Amino acid sequence: MPDESPTPTVGALPDTTADSPVVPAVLTWLVWTLFVASLAALVASMRGWTGWAIPGVIAVDGLTVLLWTVVTFFSGIVHSYSRRYMAGSTHKPRFFFAMSGFTTVVMALVAADHVALFAGLWLAMGLTMAALIGVTEGWPQAQAAAAVARRYFLASSALLGGALVALWWATGATSISGIGAAADTLGGPVWLAAASALLLAAMIQSALIPFHSWLLSSMTAPTPASALMHAGFVNAGGILLTRFAPVITVDATFMLAVVAVGAASAGGGKLLKSVQTDVKGQLGCSTVGQMGFMIMQAGLGFFGAAITHLILHGCYKAYQFLSTGAQVEHTRPHETTEHTLGRITSLVGITVAVVTGLGGGVVFTVLTGKGATVDSGLLLTFFVVVTTLHAARSSVQQTSLPTLARYGAVPLVFFPAIVIYAVVYEGISGLLAVSTATTELTLLHGVIAVAFVGIYVAIETGIHEHSQRLYVALLNATQPAAATVLTSSEEYNEY
Structure with missing residues (x-):
């Protein structure tokens, strides 16, 4: 009948007045403040500052302040971008708390020296990222993607925990620096089990083949969360191998295995990308390949190159994800193919x-x-x-x-x-x-x-x-x- 209104297919817009802008503004300001402080610490480190530590618990060195600077920079950009991207969303405060929590956990992780603290923060980092993936509570696909990611991250944490227990058993050290100092004594089945578990944990976290499914299933996450994930979270595998470099460099044959698994993902990611048609899917497969390069560089023994690669890739991939809308609209009307x-x-x-x-x-x-x-x-x-x-x-x-x-x-x-x-x-x-x-x-x-x-x-x-x-x-x-x-x-x- 003419006076009947059609059945709505889209829910009512959220009440934006109920969503106070104070929380996003304060958290964005806080992250940029942390960036300025981290940058100052990085400059001091380049000028000869040797760092700060609570022996056996926390160790702030050059790598720590470098990663603090990188993480807060990416996080600050994503926070600023999200204030408009998430405008009107009922999940905006929850999303901002999760992003800020993730940033805080990662900053603590790269400064952790005690193995129990490191393992706990590694687990918290994964669970926080899973929460970002499934931030939309009423969306079944988002919740399913979060559940998939959570299973992978729990497996990675279990492998890391097993590796740390094995290393403690072999060296008697309860800190990462202590394990590194005792690396000359490592060898045999216990070391091999620990090193293999570290490599597998890094592969899962960095979405290397065959553990890339969680990354390609995470596209339900808001685009800013994807940017933070691809620019920062997946790089954790390279950070893990760098922190435990004295352990994985004990044997040249094992280093060769690290090169092999990295190369498999580097080439495999490029092949997977070639059959993708959607922009975010292509970016996801590209990340699989680039993380393979990062792990491969660590396997070659150049941990500085691995850290360089993760930073430059993070800058590139954050930009790519935050500009995906422009990429969808981009056309080349005068394009001429090589075949013609x-x-x-x-x-x-x-x-x-x-x-x-x-x-x-x-x-x-x-x-x-x-x-x-x-x-x-x-x-x-x-x-x-x-x-x-x-x-x-x-x-x-x-x-x-x-x-x-x-x-x-x-x-x-x-x-x-x-x-x-x-x-x-x-x-x-x-x-x-x-x-x-x-x-x-x-x-x-x-x-x-x-x-x-x-x-x-x-x-x-x-x-x-x-x-x-x-x-x-x-x-x-x-x-x-x-x-x-x-x-x-x-x-x-x-x-």
Whole structure:
């Protein structure tokens, strides 16, 4: 009948007057204040301040203040962004408390020295991130995603707890610094069990293959939470391996295993990304690959490079997530594909990539000294160049320039990027108390490098697209948990 109103399909807008702006404003101000204080501590550390400690409980060193600065910077940006993004949401205060709590827990974690304190904060960090993923209480898919993440994080915490108990049993030390000091005495089955558990805990937290499902299932989280997750939380695996560097560097064979699992995710993440069609899914698969690079650098013995990678990746991925709306709207009406330009363009692209990469390798070697000898530093230089070159090409491809012009723009983006990477790496290495553990190259190192180049070339040329079996396998591997999948927008509109 004409006088009947249609059945509403979307819930009423929340009462914004009931949502006081005081809580978000105060917490945002507090996080930026912590950033300023952390930056001041970082400057003091660079000028010779040796840190502060409560022996056996807390140890504030160069790595601590560096990570404090990075974490509060990312958190401050996300807090500021979220004040508008979450405007009108009934979950806004809860969301801001969870974000601020997460920031506080991470800051405490990187300063913790006692193994029990470290393990407790590691668990709290995971549970807080799970709460952010499921912040929308009335949305079943969000709650399912939080439950999936929580199971993975509990498994990671259990592995870390087992590793710490084993290390305490082997060394008698109850602090991370004490375990590191006694690392020379480690070896045998107890050490192997502890080191393996540490590696598995890092793999789960950093969403390495085959533990990437929780990350791809977490897309129900608000975009600012995703930015904080991809820019900060997943990097915890690299921080864990760096803190326990004396433990995992006991045996060169184990270090090789770390390289292998990192390389598997680095290449696998790129393959998974190639079959994704939605923006957040692509960013998630990209994170899987980039975290693989981070773990691989730790396995090569260059923990400063791993920390450098997690910081630069965090900056890049935070920006990518917070600008996903613009990426969805982005179009290139004048785009011309390589296929329409023929084989000459492909040869030009290959030539530009090779020449640019070789030049970048020389620049990185000159600035850092890595790659000048035949050891793991050579492989580090190779992977840094490949990663930076790929990032440069990806950023150029997002422009509306013609294809040939994009090839010419790649070196203009790549060389400043490789210089920044090298300078940041050198600065961070000077802050770390962890020494570089360079290893000799082996046949397996060569196999890993060749396999990675093969995957990279296959994706760039589209060869992998000819296999339907591979496509289906990759597509299946990128599927989130079934309970987290949305089938209708009406399921979440009212939230």
